[in-house]
Amino acid sequence: MKNINEISDDLMELKPTFFAGVPRVFERKAIEALNPRRRKIFQLLYRYKLFWMNLGYKQKNASPLADAIAFRKVKEKLGGRVRLIVSGAAPWSREVEEFLRVTCCCFVLQGYGLTETCGLSTAGFPDEMSMLGTVGVPSVYTELRLKEVPEMGYHPLADPPRGEICVRGKSVFSGYYKNPELTKECIRDGWFHTGDIGEMLPNGTIKIIDRKKNLIKLSQGEYVAVEFLEKVYGISPIVEDIWVYGDSFKSMLVAVVVPNEDNAKKWANQNEHQGSLSQLCSLVNLRTYVLSELQSVGERNKLRGFEQVKGVILEPRTFEAIPGLLTPTLKKRRDKMLKHYQVEIEELYRTLAKGSAYKF
Numbered sequence: 257m258k259n260i261n262e263i264s265d266d267l268m269e270l271k272p273t274f275f276a277g278v279p280r281v282f283e284r285k286a287i288e289a290l291n292p293r294r295r296k297i298f299q300l301l302y303r304y305k306l307f308w309m310n311l312g313y314k315q316k317n318a319s320p321l322a323d324a325i326a327f328r329k330v331k332e333k334l335g336g337r338v339r340l341i342v343s344g345a346a347p348w349s350r351e352v353e354e355f356l357r358v359t360c361c362c363f364v365l366q367g368y369g370l371t372e373t374c375g376l377s378t379a380g381f382p383d384e385m386s387m388l389g390t391v392g393v394p395s396v397y398t399e400l401r402l403k404e405v406p407e408m409g410y411h412p413l414a415d416p417p418r419g420e421i422c423v424r425g426k427s428v429f430s431g432y433y434k435n436p437e438l439t440k441e442c443i444r445d446g447w448f449h450t451g452d453i454g455e456m457l458p459n460g461t462i463k464i465i466d467r468k469k470n471l472i473k474l475s476q477g478e479y480v481a482v483e484f485l486e487k488v489y490g491i492s493p494i495v496e497d498i499w500v501y502g503d504s505f506k507s508m509l510v511a512v513v514v515p516n517e518d519n520a521k522k523w524a525n526q527n528e529h530q531g532s533l534s535q536l537c538s539l540v541n542l543r544t545y546v547l548s549e550l551q552s553v554g555e556r557n558k559l560r561g562f563e564q565v566k567g568v569i570l571e572p573r574t575f576e577a578i579p580g581l582l583t584p585t586l587k588k589r590r591d592k593m594l595k596h597y598q599v600e601i602e603e604l605y606r607t608l609a610k611g612s613a614y615k616f
Contacts, residue, residue: 269335270335271335271336271337272334272335272337272338273337273338273339273340274338274339274340274342275334275338275340275341275342276341276342276343276344277341277342277343278343278344278345278346278585278586279343279345279346279347279348279349279352279586297325297326298326301319301322301325301326301327302322302326302355302358302359304319304322305318305319305322305323305327305358306318306354306358309357309358309383309385310385312385314383315357315358315361315362315363315382315383316361323361326359327358327359327360327361328361330359330360330361331359331360331361331362334360338360338362339362339363340362340363340364340365340382341356341360341362341363341364341365342364342365342366342367343365343366343367344366344367344368344369345585345586346585346586346587347391347463347464347465347487348366348389349389349487349490350388350389353366353388353389354388357385357388363382363383364382365379365380365381365382365387365392366379366380366387366390366391366392367379367380367391367392368391368392368452368462368464370450371429372428372429372442372448372450373398373423373425373427373428373429373448373450374427374428374429375427376395376427377394377395377398377400377423377427378391378392378393378394378395378398378400378462379391379392379393379395380392380393380461386459386461387459387461389463390457390461390462390463391461391462391463391464392461392462393460393461393462394462395427397425397426397427398423398424398425398426398427399423399424399425400421400422400423400462401421401422401447402417402418402419402420402421402422402454402456403419403420403421403422403447403449404419404420405419405420405453405468407471407479408453408466408468408471408479408481409479410453410466412456416455416456416457417455417456418453418454418455418456418465419453419454420449420450420451420452420453420454420468421450421452421453421454421462421464422447422448422449422450423447423448423450424446424447424448428443428448429448431443451467451468452464452466452467452468453465453466453467453468453481465484466481466483466484467481467483470482470483470590472502472504473504474502474503474504474506474507474508474509474562475503475504475505475506475507476507476562478560478562480502480509480562480563482500482501482502482509485500485509485559485563485565486498486499486500488553488554488557488559489511489550489553489554489565491553491557492549492550492552492553493516493519493549494513494515494516494519494520494523494545494546494549495513495514495515495516495546495549495550496514496515496516496517496574497513497514497574497575498511498512498513498514499511499512499575499588499590499593499597500565501590501593501594501597501601503601503605506605507562508562508566508567508608509562509563509564509565509566510565510566510567510568510569510601510604510605510608511550511565511567511568511569512568512569512570512571512593512597512600513546513550513568513569513570513571514570514571514572514573514574514575515533515536515537515542515546515570515572517533520533520536520537520542521533521536523542523545524536524542527541529541529542532572533572534572536572537570537571537572538570542570543568543570546568546570547565547567547568550564550565550568551564551565566608567604567605567607567608569597569600569601569604575588575593578596580592580596581593581596
């Protein structure tokens with residue numbers, strides 16, 4: 257799967273007016289390609305325009321000067337004619353959405369829906385910064401509620417209200433073809449249970465925070481939401497992508513990390529190492545560094561001890577480059593990933609049991 261920089265040439269040739277994609281497509285920010293001097297000017301203009309957008313100005317009126325000086329170049333990388341960008345299929349990071357809203361000179365928003373709901377169930381509003389980081393509000397003919405998930409500590413009457421998203425309305429399907437058992441499991445009392453965990457914000461918008469099915473119970477009885485942890489750990493600059501795994505017969509979590517190539521090579525230069533990313537991933541020192549960065553991020557985000565990753569496997573290839581590990585919408589196929597990394601994970605757990613994560 258190409259990132260936004262790699263497909264820019266194709267977009268400049270096609271000149272689309274509507275651009276829909278999954279979050280992974282948007283994760284490469286154009287600012288990273290700018291030299292330090294231009295980056296400083298870019299950031300000043302970015303903060304200036306964001307200030308006025310947060311005050312309620314529409315993006316096209318917030319700073320025409322900043323658009324002309326810097327942001328038109330970002331729009332040109334998308335073909336120059338884009339009027340609307342929509343992201344779906346997985347939660348979008350607030351930082352990426354904010355960046356695109358400021359710099360792309362077009363409407364940018366998130367939506368939420370499933371095949372079982374015929375697509376769109378909620379949608380955000382363009383030029384409404386209070387919806388940043390959310391999937392918006394229920395669409396026409398759609399009702400939505402949150403259902404308690406006690407094993408994960410989510411309750412719709414708590415503060416903030418959190419729970420499994422349930423949907424009903426004219427767009428919801430009637431059932432799975434020749435599969436009444438699965439239909440009965442997913443549709444109860446007229447409500448379709450999505451399996452996604454949402455949080456209701458004070459302005460009535462929904463934020464996707466977790467996935468009910470991605471819940472792991474560790475040997476000490478603690479439940480861990482691995483998708484939430486992947487989102488937290490993914491903030492680290494050294495992480496390009498991450499898969500967190502926990503065995504119900506073990507007391508600790510491990511992870512497969514795809515290092516960010518630029519930051520990994522920057523670390524290598526600072527520590528007098530050379531080689532390709534594949535060669536760097538075999539270094540004990542890099543694994544130690546990546547683990548320390550993950551733990552620092554976990555501490556800053558107040559993760560509990562059992563939510564901290566205790567060992568890592570470094571993967572030089574992106575998950576997209578390995579056949580079968582991701583769905584067409586770039587969600588992780590966790591069963592396939594476990595099968596692919598089974599040998600390395602078992603070896604890592606054996607090493608952790610001996611008290612040292614990196615004496616291979």
